[in-house]
Amino acid sequence: xxxxxTGQLEVEATEARPTAPPDNGLTxxxxxxxxxxxxxxxxxLDAEGNRVRIRTARNLTEAERLLTxxxxxxxxxxxxxxxxxxxxxxxxxxHAVLRLAxxxxxxxxxxxxxxxxxxxxxxxxxxxxxxxxxxxxRLLSRAIRYAVERKRSDLxxxxxxxxxxxxxxxxxxxxxxxxTPLLQGSGLRFAARxxxxxxxxxxxxxxxxxxxxxxxxxxxxxxxxxxxxxDEAALGVELRIAWRALTFAGLCGDQLLGTLQxxxxxxxxxxxxxxxxxxxxxxxxxxRAGVCLAGHPAPLALRPGLAPRLLPADDxxxxxxxxxxxxxxxxxxxxxxxxSLMMYTDGLIEGRVGKGVQxxxxxxxxxxxxxxxxxxxxxxxxxxxxxxxxxxxxxxELTDDLAVLLLDRx
Numbered sequence: 143x144x145x146x147x148t149g150q151l152e153v154e155a156t157e158a159r160p161t162a163p164p165d166n167g168l169t170x171x172x173x174x175x176x177x178x179x180x181x182x183x184x185x186x187l188d189a190e191g192n193r194v195r196i197r198t199a200r201n202l203t204e205a206e207r208l209l210t211x212x213x214x215x216x217x218x219x220x221x222x223x224x225x226x227x228x229x230x231x232x233x234x235x236x237h238a239v240l241r242l243a244x245x246x247x248x249x250x251x252x253x254x255x256x257x258x259x260x261x262x263x264x265x266x267x268x269x270x271x272x273x274x275x276x277x278x279x280r281l282l283s284r285a286i287r288y289a290v291e292r293k294r295s296d297l298x299x300x301x302x303x304x305x306x307x308x309x310x311x312x313x314x315x316x317x318x319x320x321x322t323p324l325l326q327g328s329g330l331r332f333a334a335r336x337x338x339x340x341x342x343x344x345x346x347x348x349x350x351x352x353x354x355x356x357x358x359x360x361x362x363x364x365x366x367x368x369x370x371x372x373d374e375a376a377l378g379v380e381l382r383i384a385w386r387a388l389t390f391a392g393l394c395g396d397q398l399l400g401t402l403q404x405x406x407x408x409x410x411x412x413x414x415x416x417x418x419x420x421x422x423x424x425x426x427x428x429x430r431a432g433v434c435l436a437g438h439p440a441p442l443a444l445r446p447g448l449a450p451r452l453l454p455a456d457d458x459x460x461x462x463x464x465x466x467x468x469x470x471x472x473x474x475x476x477x478x479x480x481x482s483l484m485m486y487t488d489g490l491i492e493g494r495v496g497k498g499v500q501x502x503x504x505x506x507x508x509x510x511x512x513x514x515x516x517x518x519x520x521x522x523x524x525x526x527x528x529x530x531x532x533x534x535x536x537x538x539e540l541t542d543d544l545a546v547l548l549l550d551r552x
Contacts, residue, residue, distance in 0.1 A: 168214050173216060180227070212470075316344075331551075360549070364485040396470050444511070484546065489540055489542035
């Protein structure tokens with residue numbers, strides 16, 4: 143194969159391994175048979191006026207050796223025999239080049255009478271085609287620049303599409319990992335709000351769940367894995383699923399938390415990871431409950447005609463994963479006939495108040511809830527108002543994960 147010359151340019155010998163170029167100009171790799179042994183191409187300039195470096199390869203084996211990181215474009219002669227001379231695919235050699243250089247721009251070179259074949263080569267994956275008899279330096283320079291930019295655009299579009307697909311898949315996965323409360327027959331109303339702290343995520347290290355066991359007891363829990371990354375979110379999901387399985391298996395209180403600690407110790411990425419947890423089991427008549435705290439903030443009890451009050455936390459055990467052989471006492475409380483119980487993670491109480499360093503804290507949260515109750519808010523509206531006020535006091539989105547759930551009776 144030979145190209146017309148318009149000012150000859152020395153090409154690099156295929157026997158010498160190429161080195162990185164000293165400037166930022168384009169490098170073109172030409173693949174094609176050259177029986178005469180003297181391959182020449184027009185002198186080419188890129189858009190900045192730099193000379194285009196040219197390498198030649200007589201076959202795909204040489205091409206693979208010459209395809210270094212500084213090559214931006216490949217010019218392939220479609221007359222080159224493919225790697226498998228018995229293959230029925232007339233674009234066998236083009237497919238081989240596309241597999242060899244998936245991120246490189248590819249131009250194909252053919253005869254004028256093979257126009258349809260050249261167009262098909264573009265459909266197969268080349269960026270453009272050129273005819274040997276009509277080729278000159280100006281046309282080739284422009285074709286190279288066009289092919290390189292088109293390939294960059296194609297790769298950017300593909301990456302964007304793949305990113306969107308991954309985001310959609312992640313969203314579906316994370317939605318599926320959020321719990322569905324199982325409270326049928328309990329007579330309790332359930333509401334929850336969940337906001338991950340990490341950007342563009344649906345799932346954080348906070349987790350919660352609520353189920354009713356066959357004996358009529360309603361079990362609720364809320365927890366928080368330290369940290370905010372995807373590993374912490376995955377561990378939170380594992381702990382929630384383990385809690386649900388162990389609860390249906392009949393475990394409760396200290397025995398349940400001890401088993402969950404074993405799960406955490408075996409699943410965490412390193413020994414520094416721990417999780418806080420609050421579990422509540424509500425008697426079938428709905429008037430009493432048992433509470434266990436593992437380093438977690440105490441729930442907030444709401445009763446008609448009474449000010450909201452935090453449940454006692456003096457029997458609070460350590461967070462899961464901190465102390466081997468730890469114990470978590472279960473405190474029994476009276477709820478009465480009509481009540482609401484709000485469980486939350488520290489993301490709700492550790493937001494700032496204004497631009498200073500003051501944190502909202504549990505007292506500030508209690509005041510927000512009390513104002514909402516005084517305004518006649520209940521259930522979903524009460525949670526929405528609480529989270530909205532917390533964010534407003536913080537001056538915007540919270541940086542920590544946040545989970546809140548509310549159980550109502552009567």
